[in-house]
Amino acid sequence: MRLSLLLLLGAWTVPGALGDRAFLSAAAPNLDEEEKYSAHVPAHLRCDACRAVAYQMWQHLVKAEAKLHTPDSTGRQELRESEYTDVLDRSCSQNWQDYGVREVNQMKRLTGPGLSKGPEPIISVMVTGGPWPSRLSRMCFQYLGDFGEDDIYKAHQEGPEAVEALLCGGGTQGSCSAEAAVAREEL
Numbered sequence: 001m002r003l004s005l006l007l008l009l010g011a012w013t014v015p016g017a018l019g020d021r022a023f024l025s026a027a028a029p030n031l032d033e034e035e036k037y038s039a040h041v042p043a044h045l046r047c048d049a050c051r052a053v054a055y056q057m058w059q060h061l062v063k064a065e066a067k068l069h070t071p072d073s074t075g076r077q078e079l080r081e082s083e084y085t086d087v088l089d090r091s092c093s094q095n096w097q098d099y100g101v102r103e104v105n106q107m108k109r110l111t112g113p114g115l116s117k118g119p120e121p122i123i124s125v126m127v128t129g130g131p132w133p134s135r136l137s138r139m140c141f142q143y144l145g146d147f148g149e150d151d152i153y154k155a156h157q158e159g160p161e162a163v164e165a166l167l168c169g170g171g172t173q174g175s176c177s178a179e180a181a182v183a184r185e186e187l
Contacts (some may be wrong), residue, residue: 018130031072035101035108041135045101048110050175052099053092055114057152057167058160084153092140096133127148144169 041049064087065077066101099112155162
């Protein structure tokens with residue numbers, strides 16, 4: 001299994017006192033056995049993974065709607081059922097290569113499009129590839145089965161927050177629920 005490392009740099013050097021330059025360094029996150037080899041997303045990363053899936057579904061639907069030429073009576077571009085079903089299937093079938101794990105404030109976090117919240121570290125190393133693309137794809141297809149394309153598309157029409165709330169909020173059982181957060185903190 002091949003894991004790729006991506007070095008994310010805010011700057012190569014930081015000016016020091018008296019014109020000296022201090023060099024920055026970063027190490028790859030130390031992944032445990034579950035993070036390296038499990039077929040499923042580890043519990044402490046499920047909220048991030050769910051948010052990534054919700055973001056990708058929403059993005060794919062927005063792009064598909066933008067290609068339409070006939071808005072409905074409210075001015076919105078609406079996809080037919082067969083179209084949004086295909087779009088959601090393609091969103092789950094994508095390669096997911098832009099996502100990976102890095103350490104932020106001594107906590108491992110899934111990072112990638114749609115997940116940046118809060119201040120970014122000046123320098124960090126992100127581990128991509130390996131099991132992450134298949135984990136995210138599997139989770140995405142699971143949500144399609146659990147919630148259905150119709151409900152996901154209805155949530156999409158309300159905005160990205162509604163898609164995230166549907167997939168990740170889910171009362172006490174959702175990946176980003178308060179109970180799930182307590183379980184993640186216990187790790």
